[in-house]
Amino acid sequence: MNPITVTGHRGAMAHAPENTAPSLALAQQHGADEIELDIRLSSDGVPVVIHDATLARVTDEARSDLVADLTWAELGAVELAGGARLLRFEEVLEQTELPLQVELKAPGAAEVVGTVLDERTADRDRCLLTSFHLDYLIKVGEVMPWANRGFIVFDYTEEALAQAVELGAQTLFSGWPGLTAEAVERIHDQGLRAGGWLLDDEPRARLAVEVGVDAVTADDPRAARAWLDAARAEAAA
Numbered sequence: 001m002n003p004i005t006v007t008g009h010r011g012a013m014a015h016a017p018e019n020t021a022p023s024l025a026l027a028q029q030h031g032a033d034e035i036e037l038d039i040r041l042s043s044d045g046v047p048v049v050i051h052d053a054t055l056a057r058v059t060d061e062a063r064s065d066l067v068a069d070l071t072w073a074e075l076g077a078v079e080l081a082g083g084a085r086l087l088r089f090e091e092v093l094e095q096t097e098l099p100l101q102v103e104l105k106a107p108g109a110a111e112v113v114g115t116v117l118d119e120r121t122a123d124r125d126r127c128l129l130t131s132f133h134l135d136y137l138i139k140v141g142e143v144m145p146w147a148n149r150g151f152i153v154f155d156y157t158e159e160a161l162a163q164a165v166e167l168g169a170q171t172l173f174s175g176w177p178g179l180t181a182e183a184v185e186r187i188h189d190q191g192l193r194a195g196g197w198l199l200d201d202e203p204r205a206r207l208a209v210e211v212g213v214d215a216v217t218a219d220d221p222r223a224a225r226a227w228l229d230a231a232r233a234e235a236a237a
Helices: 021-029 072-076 088-093 109-119 121-126 132-143 158-167 180-191 202-211 221-236
Strands: 003-008 034-041 047-049 100-104 127-131 148-153 171-175 194-197 216-219
Touching: 003 202, 003 221, 021 034, 034 088, 034 109, 047 088, 047 132, 047 148, 072 121, 088 100, 088 109, 100 109, 100 121, 100 132, 109 121, 109 132, 127 132, 127 171, 132 148, 132 158, 158 171, 158 180, 171 216, 180 194, 180 202, 180 216, 194 202, 202 216, 202 221, 216 221
Parallel strands: 003 034, 003 216, 034 100, 100 127, 127 148, 148 171, 171 194, 194 216
Antiparallel strands: 034 047
16 A cells, blocks of 8 residues: 555644644644645735634634735734734745645735745745645646646546646545545546545545545644554555
């Protein structure tokens, strides 16, 4: 069996506030092979590491401010749950050494991330640019022609695979519905890697091993590794 890459979802968000320095550090300490993070833009064009369009879910006071309406100075001053703070993309590059899945969540993010990586060329090879939005990934191809890309979908479909192939993506990241061993074989036949998400329990780990995905995304990368090891041992018995 080929090893399955374990990606820490927004770091190790099962144990620390997502997309923050503590979460990134724990993902590395807990044995993640790579880290997934999300990029939105502040009103003054700074690439901010945050998943949601608003601050509501990540602040104790459940602020409804739109990230895109606030400057980086305003966003950087926000205290998140647990006392953590938001990060700029550049800070993630400085604080980590692992490969990164950089998920683009907003229009214009590809151009800004491309500018950052034009200035930090040593970090290019460890960044995989991903999105649910095909137009964002098309833009990545225009502004970062050197970049590897991953198309994310909620469910596996033949249409999704065809779109990933037409795009020239290297990986198709699919939710578990429809992601069978036959689907993974078709993904591989097209020369792409197959990723499954989210791996959040032992049954999902057994499914990941059974269908033969190349990568999984997990809120708790240490637990995911243990579940996968157990599933592989069970399959080999």
